[in-house]
Amino acid sequence: MSSLTTQPEWQHLKTLAESVKDNHMRDWFNTDPQRADKMQAETCGLFLDYSKNRVTDDVMSGLMSLARARNVEKQRDAMFGGQAINQTEGRAVLHTALRNLTDKPVYVDGEDVMPEVKATLDKMRTFTESVHSGEHKGYTGKAVKDIVAIGIGGSFLGPKIMTEALKPYQQKGVKVHFVANVDGCHITDVLASVDPEETLVVMSSKSFSTQETLQNTQTAKNWFLASGAAQEDIAKHFVAVSSNVKAATEFGIAEENIFPMWDWVGGRYSLWSAIGLPICLSLGFDHFHSLLKGAHAMDKHFCEAPLESNMPVIMAMLGVWYRNFFGAQSHVLLPYYHYLRGLPAYVQQLDMESNGKQVTQQGDVVDYETGPVIWGSEGTNGQHSFHQLIHQGTSLIPADFMLPLNVPNQDDTHHAMLASNCFGQTQALMQGKTFDECYADLSDTDMDDATRKAIAQHKTMPGNKPSNTLLFNSLTPEVLGSLVALYEHKVFVQGAIWQVNSFDQWGVELGKVLGNQVLDGINGDASSDNFDASTQQLIAQFQRANAQK
Known part of the structure; x- marks a missing residue:
């Protein structure tokens, strides 16, 4: 077992995960009227509601204890201080210096x-x-x-x-x-x-x-x-x-x-x-x-806020909770704003290129899961396609919903419908719909009881599906800078927990090298012996198809 999985803080979280796995968020909301008030954070023009997560106060405390045990704060300070934390390439990691709007040297x-x-x-x-x-x-x-x-x-x-x-x-x-x-x-x-x-x-x-x-x-x-x-x-x-x-x-x-x-x-x-x-x-x-100003504000928050109220840390540790203790293989981003529709693709590269690693900074192969698959699309389009799997599929897929409270040239009818869909989806994912509720909904039909029970079973949604909701008054350049920096720091924290180098990309580099080698093969500048039989066959077919041009 690795040093991570044998840590007392990790083992404590395993025990907590076992104790809450059969609890339903619906019941937590019913018994704790203050839950939504307690599980929120606000900074840099962003409001985060993380109350619709499968966590208790004890779980959040345990996650922050793990962050401290993994020296997240120390690793953060090393990055901002210009230390060569990209160990495999011997480089500092200082994109934060590009938006340093103070007179402080770096x-x-x-x-x-x-x-x-x-x-x-x-x-x-x-x-x-x-x-x-x-x-x-x-x-x-x-x-x-x-x-x-x-x-x-x-x-x-x-x-x-x-x-x-x-x-x-x-x-x-x-x-x-x-x-x-x-x-x-x-x-x-x-x-x-x-x-x-x-x-x-x-x-x-x-x-x-x-x-x-x-x-x-x-x-x-x-x-x-x-x-x-x-x-x-x-x-x-x-x-x-x-x-x-x-x-x-x-x-x-x-x-x-x-x-x-x-x-x-x-x-x-x-x-x-x-x-x-x-x-x-x-x-x-x-x-x-x-944009730089907004990112710099999030940098300041990340460096100064206590872990318990630190927005990037909260989102990162919730991601660790689901990835490592609930077996979640992916994480979906759902911006309810047409102009922000490209953000999932941006975070996809940011996250998967950073933490799609299987070796620690010490060179050991991990025995735990690291970066998840990141994907997503704009709302409400996804509600008419892949949301089906999130609601009733067998995979647990944590979700981040995003919504501006105001948009340019706002049509109040359109925007109210957009917001209602966003909020309604998070509620439906959390609450679900029980068999009894679905059965009762069919009381006015002419179905016989057996059919009614069968249809009710198909309509049942378990709920208990976790989500975060990020709200902002409007998507200004400054707010967008804060939002992007939020995800940058989330990825950094998760890399620190998993002890991977979030700043190299040897898999990407291999693809570049092999692409150049295959191009040489296509152009006749490399021996076919350099390639496996499948690649030789593919090159030959391409050459034949283009021989007469």
């Missing part, structure tokens, strides 16, 4: 990184304002109307989903198009919709060698040159976010249009850096700065 290897962070923000502001004002012009003297943002992974998801979520704040006159997929259909469709004389391409790749991003950028370059532009005109239409200045300048990008990246920022945490340039170009720098 040191990495004895050097304060804040002057460079602030200089990059100033550069982003200046460039964004030059595009929006029309000062930055293309090679024919026309202002920029379209931005094609090319990246993949965190370099794509973060900027895309943040700009979608903040659609009411988007600037008029400039439209941002995001491209990630190496499938040529995507980049072809986007380029067909824009004018090269009025288009700016933002390429985001730390190494300037990411296969998909580089190929899409090369395709954009070929398209641009084919329109009649010259090589020297690239400097006015292409910018890069990269640490490889040499490769970017050789591509044709002007050095003053290269924005820096640092190895202490992981891709899935990079939207706060110059990777967020497309956010600036879409929303304006002031709104991007508000």
